Amino acid sequence: MPSAKRAATHRAPRKPVARSPRRDVGRPRGEPVTEAVLDRTLEELASVGPAQLSVERIARAAEVNKTSIYRRWPTREALVAAALERVLTHLSLAQKDTGSLRGDLLFLGESVAGFLDQPAGQALMRAVFMEAVAPSIAALARRQLEERAGSPAVAMVLRARARGEWRDDADPKVVLSMLVGALLHRVALERQRPTRAWLGGVVAVLLRGVT
Template sequence: MTAAPTPPSPPPRRDAGRPRGATIVAAVLAAVRAELAETGFEGLSVERVARRAEVNKTSVYRRWPTREALVAAAMEGLLEEFGASPDTGSLRGDLHALAAPIAELAARPDGVALLRAALATTAPGDVRGAARQRVGPPVASASSIVDRARARGEWRDGADPQQAVFTLVGAIVHRTLLEHADPTGEWLDGLVDLVHRGVSADPPP
C-alpha cells in the first residue's frame, strides 16, 4: 500500500530560529508603514502588522510595548535623504529641487504612511511629533533658497518664505491624500511655476 504523500511544511516565520534582530525589525517596521498607508493610525492593528511581517505578536511587543512606540519607530529613517537644498542657479530650479523629493516620497506607500501619521487627529502627540519632525528639513531648507534668490535679485520683497514652502508641501499633501493622484511629473512642474510666479521679483526694465 502506497503511503500518503507528506504535506509540505509551512514556510518558517522570520522570528523562528536565528539570526533574528535586524531582519525582524526591518520586516515589522516595513509592515507598519504599509498598514499606515492603507488604514492610517486609527485602523492600525498590531496583529495585522505581525501577520504581514510574518512574525509572532510577541516579537513585536517585546521590542515595542505600545502601538505608539511602534509607529514612532517606523517614522525614523524616513526623509533622512533630505539634506541642504542644492543651488541650481535659479529660484525656480531651487524650488523644484526642494519640492521634488517631497513629491517623490509622497508618491510611495511609506510616504503616504508618513503623511497620515503626521495628520492623524487621534494619534498621540509623540507619534504626530515624530512624523512631523521628518518633514522639518525641507522647511528649514527654505532659508538658504531665499538667501540665494535675494542675492540674485529674484525674490520679491514682502514674499513670505514659509508661506511659499507650506504652499508647496500643502498642495502635495492634498494631491496625495485627498485626490489620490500622482504628485510628480507635469503636475509638480505646474505647482512650482505657480509658487515661483508668486514670490519672484518683478523683472528688471
C-alpha cells in the same frame, strides 16, 4: 528551568537589587526582526491606515511571533511611533542648486512629491494629519519635517535673494507652505499625480508672486 524568580532554596542572591541585563552575552537581539516588523508596520500604515492596523497581522506578515513584537514595543502606539520615527530620522530632502529659483522650486517640489509617493511618505502624512495616532509622534513629525525641509528651503531662498529673484516682503515659510500645501491638496485630496506640467503651473504662480 533556569533562574527561578527567587531561588528560594539556599545561598542568598548576590545582587538582590534588579540589575540591568548585560548586552555582551546571550543570544543577540535580531536586527532582521526589528527591521522586518517596522517595514511591515509602515506598509500596513500606508495601506489600511492606523485605524485598521493589527499587530497580529503584522506579526504574521513579518513571520515573527507576536510576543517578540510586544517585547520590543510595549503597545501598538509605540510600535507605530517607532516605525514613523525611523522614517523621520532617515528622512532627508534632497536639495540642489540649479542656478535659478524656478529650477530650485521644481526640484524641491519633485523631491517632496517623490517622498509622498512612497509607503513611508503616505504613512507619515496620515500620521501627521491624525493627531490621534500618537500626539507625541505627530509633534515630533512636525518638528522634524520643519527642520529637514526648512534648511534646504532657507538655502534656496538665500541663493534667490542673492540673485535678486526674491522680494524682501515675501515670507519664505509662507511660500514653502504654499508649495507643499498644494502638493498635499493634489495628492491627498484630489488623488491625482503631481505631474511635471501641474507642478510647473504651481511654480509659475509662485515665481511671479515672489519676484
